[in-house]
Amino acid sequence: xxxxxxxxxxxxxxxxxxxxxxxxxxxxxxxxxxxxxxxxxxxxxxxxxxxxxxxxxxxxxxxxxxxxxxxxxxxxxxxxxxxxxxxxxxxxxxxxxxxxxxxxxxxxxxxxxxxxxxxxxxxxxxxxxxxxxxxxxxxxxxxxxxxxxxxxxxxxxxxxxxxxxxxxxxxxxxxxxxxxxxxxxxxxxxxxxxxxxxxxxxxxxxxxxxxxxxxxxxxxxxxxxxxxxxxxxxxxxxxxxxxxxxxxxxxxxxxxxxxxxxxxxxxxxxxxxxxxxxxxxxxxxxxxxxxxxxxxxxxxxxxxx
Amino acid sequence: xxxxxxxxxxxxxxxxxxxxxxxxxxxxxxxxxxxxxxxxxxxxxxxxxxxxxxxxxxxxxxxxxxxxxxxxxxxxxxxxxxxxxxxxxxxxxxxxxxxxxxxxxxxxxxxxxxxxxxxxxxxxxxxxxxxxxxxxxxxxxxxxxxxxxxxxxxxxxxxxxxxxxxxxxxxxxxxxxxxxxxxxxxxxxxxxxxxxxxxxxxxxxxxxxxxxxxxxxxxxxxxxxxxxxxxxxxxxxxxxxxxxxxxxxxxxxxxxxxxxxxxxx
Numbered sequence: 001x002x003x004x005x006x007x008x009x010x011x012x013x014x015x016x017x018x019x020x021x022x023x024x025x026x027x028x029x030x031x032x033x034x035x036x037x038x039x040x041x042x043x044x045x046x047x048x049x050x051x052x053x054x055x056x057x058x059x060x061x062x063x064x065x066x067x068x069x070x071x072x073x074x075x076x077x078x079x080x081x082x083x084x085x086x087x088x089x090x091x092x093x094x095x096x097x098x099x100x101x102x103x104x105x106x107x108x109x110x111x112x113x114x115x116x117x118x119x120x121x122x123x124x125x126x127x128x129x130x131x132x133x134x135x136x137x138x139x140x141x142x143x144x145x146x147x148x149x150x151x152x153x154x155x156x157x158x159x160x161x162x163x164x165x166x167x168x169x170x171x172x173x174x175x176x177x178x179x180x181x182x183x184x185x186x187x188x189x190x191x192x193x194x195x196x197x198x199x200x201x202x203x204x205x206x207x208x209x210x211x212x213x214x215x216x217x218x219x220x221x222x223x224x225x226x227x228x229x230x231x232x233x234x235x236x237x238x239x240x241x242x243x244x245x246x247x248x249x250x251x252x253x254x255x256x257x258x259x260x261x262x263x264x265x266x267x268x269x270x271x272x273x274x275x276x277x278x279x280x281x282x283x284x285x286x287x288x289x290x291x292x293x294x295x296x297x298x299x300x301x302x303x304x305x
Numbered sequence: 306x307x308x309x310x311x312x313x314x315x316x317x318x319x320x321x322x323x324x325x326x327x328x329x330x331x332x333x334x335x336x337x338x339x340x341x342x343x344x345x346x347x348x349x350x351x352x353x354x355x356x357x358x359x360x361x362x363x364x365x366x367x368x369x370x371x372x373x374x375x376x377x378x379x380x381x382x383x384x385x386x387x388x389x390x391x392x393x394x395x396x397x398x399x400x401x402x403x404x405x406x407x408x409x410x411x412x413x414x415x416x417x418x419x420x421x422x423x424x425x426x427x428x429x430x431x432x433x434x435x436x437x438x439x440x441x442x443x444x445x446x447x448x449x450x451x452x453x454x455x456x457x458x459x460x461x462x463x464x465x466x467x468x469x470x471x472x473x474x475x476x477x478x479x480x481x482x483x484x485x486x487x488x489x490x491x492x493x494x495x496x497x498x499x500x501x502x503x504x505x506x507x508x509x510x511x512x513x514x515x516x517x518x519x520x521x522x523x524x525x526x527x528x529x530x531x532x533x534x535x536x537x538x539x540x541x542x543x544x545x546x547x548x549x550x551x552x553x554x555x556x557x558x559x560x561x562x563x564x565x566x567x568x569x570x
Contacts, residue, residue: 074418101417
């Protein structure tokens with residue numbers, strides 16, 4: 001195996017009894033990249049992550065992390081992990097808990113913990129049971145980053161954080177990449193993954209349906225657009241524009257869906273006077289449907305052949 | 306001491322104080338009752354003791370006299386002592402894996418750079434040391450009571466009996482930990498321990514009167530503590546080694562079962 005591979009999964013499959021958690025995952029994450037793992041809740045993101053950490057035993061398939069087995073303590077020493085459902089020991093003070101985890105990881109300096117705590121504005125002097133959800137999440141982030149691991153696995157890291165702290169977390173992720181580290185980060189929010197990830201894997205119903213560069217994904221993203229003009233516009237002016245679907249013109253209003261670049265629509269609209277424009281963020285579900293639809297189509301094509 | 310064991314001991318401070326305070330209050334209450342028995346031995350020994358039917362005497366651990374060692378045997382080294390040591394140790398054994406797994410805190414421990422075997426054994430060491438602290442504190446109290454109230458029981462045999470309490474507690478601590486480690490379920494660990502502990506106790510006490518059950522009796526851990534009567538006969542080395550071996554077996558079964566399993570599903 002290439003020493004440049006941080007994560008490699010081959011045919012990785014996990015069933016919980018008869019229920020499918022993940023099926024036939026083939027995935028490679030290179031060292032030094034930020035990999036976004038995108039999918040709706042229950043799609044298999046957490047199952048994948050917990051398999052990579054050796055918390056779950058695969059039903060089939062193989063997994064290698066940092067060139068070794070996730071069961072190897074030497075491999076685990078180089079991983080930082082933030083669980084999706086973080087549970088902390090409520091009676092323990094945050095600073096003592098972090099000191100314990102640091103000691104188990106071969107020693108983490110107080111300064112390092114303090115630095116991270118300052119950056120996230122986390123209060124370490126209280127019992128963790130009394131922390132709010134967002135403040136617990138900060139403790140979880142500190143323990144994931146504090147030993148400067150080669151691979152950081154974050155399961156929905158910005159869940160429950162306010163936007164400023166989210167930005168700080170994104171900055172921390174970028175800093176890890178700059179230092180040569182690898183980050184695997186799951187999310188169900190495309191915008192978040194777009195901001196920090198180099199590549200994105202899309203998982204749906206226990207299967208990885210696509211792996212894309214973030215740029216390509218953005219180009220293919222489906223966007224709903226609404227334009228309002230100062231006077232009624234002819235539908236003909238917008239018909240058959242490349243990338244424009246579901247066109248609906250009613251009086252002075254126009255609604256449509258755009259695949260990828262909005263360029264053609266913008267140029268067509270420029271001939272009229274636009275008074276108002278609404279562009280909804282690319283809808284994750286629609287991106288899934290696009291990929292899923294293609295998968296289905298391929299299956300049908302294969303079946304027909 | 307490994308950091309995980311140290312952490313486990315720190316986590317056990319609260320339960321240790323709680324159970325210790327309860328046990329302390331109980332022992333003091335029992336011991337304060339002793340002078341009134343001593344004042345009227347005829348009533349207690351001949352009227353009360355003699356009235357009890359045989360099986361009931363076996364169940365509560367009543368000896369022929371309630372003076373001296375007979376008092377300690379019934380009040381501490383039979384029913385109540387066994388119950389408290391087993392319940393305390395089992396609650397800790399359940400706590401370190403099954404409880405931690407169900408409340409989700411095991412997740413961050415299980416990804417630390419240690420094998421699952423070490424995780425299990427280092428936490429068990431924390432259980433063993435906590436129960437040891439409990440045993441030493443209660444032993445000191447019993448020895449002090451024995452001396453202060455002039456009970457006349459042999460201190461060496463009190464130590465032998467107390468060691469037995471510790472070993473029976475340690476076994477059930479390992480048993481609860483093993484069931485928790487194999488299943489990840491608090492309920493399974495609790496029910497299995499209650500079933501084996503309660504069933505074993507009845508088998509050793511009441512079962513002594515049922516000939517048909519005699520072949521089953523070596524399966525009860527209490528067989529190796531109550532039967533040799535260490536408070537009277539001194540150190541039952543062989544029996545205690547059986548208890549230690551059973552503890553080791555529980556851990557030997559727990560390690561591979563824990564290692565193979567999904568955590569937190």
